[in-house]
Amino acid sequence: MSTKSPFHPATLLLHEGSERTPFGETSEAMFLTSGFVYDDAEQAEATFLGQAQRYQYSRFGNPTVATFERRMAALEGAEACRATATGMAAVSSALLAHLKTGDRIVASRALFGSCHWIVSTLLPRYGIESVFVDGGDHAAWAEALGKPTQCVLLETPSNPMLDVLDLRMIADLAHAAGAVVVVDNVFATPLLQKPLELGADVVVYSCTKHIDGQGRVLGGAVLGRKQWIEDTLQPFLRNTGPAMSPFNAWVLLKGLETLALRVPAMARNAAEIADFLAGQPEVARVWYPTRADHPQQALSLRQMQGGGTLVTFALADKTAAFRFMNALELIAISNNLGDSRSMVTHPATTTHMKIGAEERAALGITDGVIRFSVGLEDVRDLLDDLRRGLRAASAGLSGTGELAAE
Numbered sequence: 001m002s003t004k005s006p007f008h009p010a011t012l013l014l015h016e017g018s019e020r021t022p023f024g025e026t027s028e029a030m031f032l033t034s035g036f037v038y039d040d041a042e043q044a045e046a047t048f049l050g051q052a053q054r055y056q057y058s059r060f061g062n063p064t065v066a067t068f069e070r071r072m073a074a075l076e077g078a079e080a081c082r083a084t085a086t087g088m089a090a091v092s093s094a095l096l097a098h099l100k101t102g103d104r105i106v107a108s109r110a111l112f113g114s115c116h117w118i119v120s121t122l123l124p125r126y127g128i129e130s131v132f133v134d135g136g137d138h139a140a141w142a143e144a145l146g147k148p149t150q151c152v153l154l155e156t157p158s159n160p161m162l163d164v165l166d167l168r169m170i171a172d173l174a175h176a177a178g179a180v181v182v183v184d185n186v187f188a189t190p191l192l193q194k195p196l197e198l199g200a201d202v203v204v205y206s207c208t209k210h211i212d213g214q215g216r217v218l219g220g221a222v223l224g225r226k227q228w229i230e231d232t233l234q235p236f237l238r239n240t241g242p243a244m245s246p247f248n249a250w251v252l253l254k255g256l257e258t259l260a261l262r263v264p265a266m267a268r269n270a271a272e273i274a275d276f277l278a279g280q281p282e283v284a285r286v287w288y289p290t291r292a293d294h295p296q297q298a299l300s301l302r303q304m305q306g307g308g309t310l311v312t313f314a315l316a317d318k319t320a321a322f323r324f325m326n327a328l329e330l331i332a333i334s335n336n337l338g339d340s341r342s343m344v345t346h347p348a349t350t351t352h353m354k355i356g357a358e359e360r361a362a363l364g365i366t367d368g369v370i371r372f373s374v375g376l377e378d379v380r381d382l383l384d385d386l387r388r389g390l391r392a393a394s395a396g397l398s399g400t401g402e403l404a405a406e
């Protein structure tokens with residue numbers, strides 16, 4: 001179902017979907033308007049009858065948002081795209097638009113926190129059966145998909161342990177069970193992994209991450225077949241209203257212009273940092289999809305065009321992790337990711353606190369685990385900052401020589 005643009009990604013990220021107004025502007029115009037006017041009452045009637053195709057109201061569609069959607073669709077190789085206000089609006093709309101009472105969803109256990117909440121807590125409230133499986137366990141997928149299922153949701157590489165799931169294998173099992181496969185492709189980005197080419201039906205993004213990538217706006221996107229987007233998703237979006245602001249669409253278009261420069265540069269830094277960390281005595285373990293010590297390295301090399309911009313590693317315990325983070329001077333402590341600025345997170349006490357100790361243990365998130373979203377800084381400066389943090393972790397002292405606050 002994948003469709004191809006005649007342009008390579010770096011080119012289409014600048015040009016695809018642009019529509020100049022008669023003023024001949026260079027940059028995309030920003031149509032910061034909530035609604036649109038009609039020439040006469042007949043035109044309004046024809047529009048509402050579906051006989052005339054035009055913009056009516058920005059909850060249903062907007063020219064700047066549509067430009068962003070066309071560019072995203074071309075980048076993904078998807079037939080159609082709809083933009084949403086946030087990544088969570090994209091995930092929740094895709095699931096709620098598709099599922100109904102009595103349906104069944106099978107999801108990988110290692111999901112972004114709010115996606116996990118939707119599957120474990122929200123959907124069952126509406127009488128939708130939800131089943132979690134360990135994403136790397138083929139037998140568990142085969143068993144869970146042994147009965148009719150309407151939807152499969154998964155994330156690969158996963159947050160924060162960077163498990164890599166076999167998209168082709170899971171899609172084949174899911175399709176045999178009658179399910180639509182929804183892939184949250186945030187960690188890989190549209191440049192490094194093409195789920196639609198590997199059998200997925202729907203791809204969702206938090207555009208807040210790499211697509212903006214500069215810490216400015218929230219946004220989301222749902223991509224898939226034209227028929228599913230128009231018949232299943234669009235009525236849900238139109239009537240429930242998780243629309244993307246045209247201002248945010250315009251900012252995200254600026255983000256897309258440099259995506260093909262930023263992501264490979266961040267991924268190069270990440271690969272170098274993963275190799276550095278693996279050689280440090282304070283580091284118990286490193287996870288990076290394309291490294292030889294990653295359990296799914298062969299699959300990562302087959303399925304992805306690079307290891308991505310995140311590196312996860314384990315220090316001895318929570319104390320070491322906090323000392324490390326508090327000693328950093330360049331790398332920020334933040335739960336965000338995919339930004340051009342480097343950021344570290346301690347999942348056990350932040351993003352993955354609410355799932356509880358038992359679920360964290362099942363996912364391998366120990367108290368020493370740190371997730372590092374690698375940015376665009378000069379890698380030599382990042383390595384210096386990491387050395388400073390590791391010294392503090394091992395000495396029990398912060399980088400400034402004072403006792404670290406706990």
Ligand SMILES: *Cc1c(COP(=O)(O)O)cnc(C)c1O
Binds near residue numbers: 086184186205220
């Ligand atoms: C951030 C994120 C989301 C949610 O996106 P928002 O834009 O914050 O709503 C969903 N999935 C993954 C994997 C994410 O990293």
